Amino acid sequence: EAGVAQSPRYKIIEKRQSVAFWCNPISGHATLYWYQQILGQGPKLLIQFQNNGVVDDSQLPKDRFSAERLKGVDSTLKIQPAKLEDSAVYLCASSLVSGNTIYFGEGSWLTVV
């Protein structure tokens, strides 16, 4: 079974530039999550989708972060404009609607300089 796919794996950008990350969840998983993991900390949930609807985006900095999940499968997370403190790993994950086990992708590593 294919896992959660993410791209790009690594990205370096200057502050105030924009960046986008892509995620393809495990087939059949209706729930998709984006987490931010700052070095030395555990992941923090940014946004959760159920199919193509947003379930929770209470911790998403909406002035600069946006996410969409068109057609209820792939998802894109965008940051514009980036700040130095956005340097982190952005983890995409998915789960079955009724399950409580999360499956993570390998992450997209962002460095803002």
Next chain:
Amino acid sequence: GDSVTQMEGPVTLSEEAFLTINCTYTATGYPSLFWYVQYPGEGLQLLLKATKADDKGSNKGFEATYRKETTSFHLEKGSVQVSDSAVYFCALTPSTTNAGKSTFGDGTTLTVKP
């Protein structure tokens, strides 16, 4: 709100030593508890889980028991290997089946030396 506290690292052990990584939690109701492992340059992988009190999760020689009376979920392994070197995260999800509200600890870095 919910919280997870892990023992501070880093932890350095010799191969074949016994491992314990402490984890305690604060939550309402009856959360599910998890241990995730993150190898260098990779995302998190589920290591084991327990969904109710006194359950024992186990995988790859690791085990942890859900102790409601002490609100703990300590990770143990009887004989560690160099390949176990990684960062270990304890996490919980609330009593509902919504995994999105997972709360993670800050991770404990384990280094195993030959």
